Amino acid sequence: MKRVYVNEEWCLGCHLCEYNCAFANSGMKDMALALKDKKIFPRIHVEGDDRITFAVSCRHCTDPLCVKSCIAGAISVLDGVVCIDQTKCVGCLTCVLVCPYGALAPGESGVMQKCELCMGNACGAPACVTGCPNNAIVYEERNDAT
């Protein structure tokens, strides 16, 4: 299965992925309208310090701890993509506690949200990857999934 991988060697820390993610999931057609004067809640986060930066989003684990731990049964795996049903989420934050990558976070409404590889929005392919200026995030098939 194709997943999003990070090449930290090439990450510039420009944070474009965060904005592209927020826009992709806004459901709007105009980026300026969607994001202007708003706090954004992206599903990918650039982490790092002065020396190194890298973008972290859901790894779509083959045996996801978040799915096992979700008390509301809101998280499930659909064709390998770890998805969240936001109508079922009770906001207990157990998933935040168990996820080793810090890939889940509350959205604007406080309900949990996570990367679903842009399968649920109009992009069709991860917007963070498409918009990365330096190939620091790639969407490809590898055989090292956890």
Next chain:
Amino acid sequence: MGVSFIYPEFEVVRNATRCIACRVCERQCANEVHAFSEERGAMVSDEAKCVNCQRCVSLCPTRALKIVKSDCRLRENANWQDDTIKEIYKQADSGGVLLSSMGNPKPLPVYWHKILINASQVTNPPIDPLREPMETRVFLGKKPTVIRRDENGRLDCQLPPQIELAMPVMFSAMSYGSISYNAHASLARAATELGILYNTGEGGLHEDFYQYGSHTIVQVASGRFGVHEGYLNAGAAIEIKMGQGAKPGIGGHLPGEKIVEDVSRTRMIPQGTDAISPAPHHDIYSIEDLRQLVFSLKEATNYQKPVIVKVAAVHNIAAIASGIARSGADIIAIDGFRGGTGAAPTRIRDNVGIPIELALAAVDQRLRDEGIRGNVSLIAGGSIRSAADVVKAIALGADACYVATAALLALGCHLCRTCQSGKCNWGIATQRPDLVKRLNPDLGSQRLVNLMTAWRHEIMEIMGGMGINSIEALKGNRLMLRGVGLNEKELQILGISHAGE
């Protein structure tokens, strides 16, 4: 100095309805033009620092930015133009020699624009390169002038060493130090994939790039940086740099801050020391001296590598080339006055040297007249900007062309001409690790391969139009060229007829 006489050259225009204050421009600008103002709740800019490299414009996700030339002008004066006056102000401020980068931007004649290419009609059919074979491969090196046989009458097939190129274009010399590790990696990988050569420039060869040696020209310049036996033997050819089109007659100076650890090791000089290339090679004051160096290098490489001598196009270029052709060199590279540089004194760059078109035509003709054209191959460089320029250069007598500015443009260069600052936002002319990483060689090499592949298609298309199916049949074929708007003298030097003739 209390008052700055110079108003900023550019304005940063930000469309407030589009700007989402994502601060990408701020993070990407090494010149620190952009900043987020907490008080205003909006992005602000200090246009005085802007060099118009367009990095922010390219990365702005909402296209909220553009950089325009400021229309704040001094009073119009045809004699004292804005740039002239501002240069006076700068020198009155600094007391220094003005520095510039990349090629001569002045509105001097570009002869390529005044040369047109022929095509076949009716009596000699054009060739469709998509349907018929078309040869763009060239070999550079000495060509035998006589056929030799042994005592049994068998042909002696032993040729002097040759360079094989899949197309008549190579990436010209840019040193590691003046450009980044990733820029070199991109050039090396692209040259290897394309079956052409790139050139190390005078800064030695980084240990990581020895693997691309068969597609590398190793350069020996007056500073002799990074030159050792292994280096000379690593490449496919050796180039002696006598001069550079952007700065004929002067040497080079790479400031100490660019001599970081890797550059220092590659150049074999201490970290942080200025790398100064003298104007002359201190052991070359005549053609005979040049011959000694040519043969020293051949000796060091067991006569396996062709030796290129690179000179800037200057007034007596034909006589100089004639001398070089007799020095034992295999190839002459001529660099026209529009050639680029990582830093040169502005006055030198803008006023010294001659156009490559005239130099190339004069050299090819002189070598033919003297019957020594086969002694050497000719490489033309100094602002070859397109496949059409390549075709015209070949028809004027070049065996191949050198391109560097076009290659840098493919890597992201926007010709802001401030390489000397070392703060290249595109990760090319810099050694700052955070900037160098902006050029991912995976992307860079692919863009170079794309560019050259496109040029190769265009070269074949133009050749096909002329009814020529091999680049060898185009070489020095000046009947395929006509001049427009050129005077008799120019036509005579170029060796072409006027359009309509």
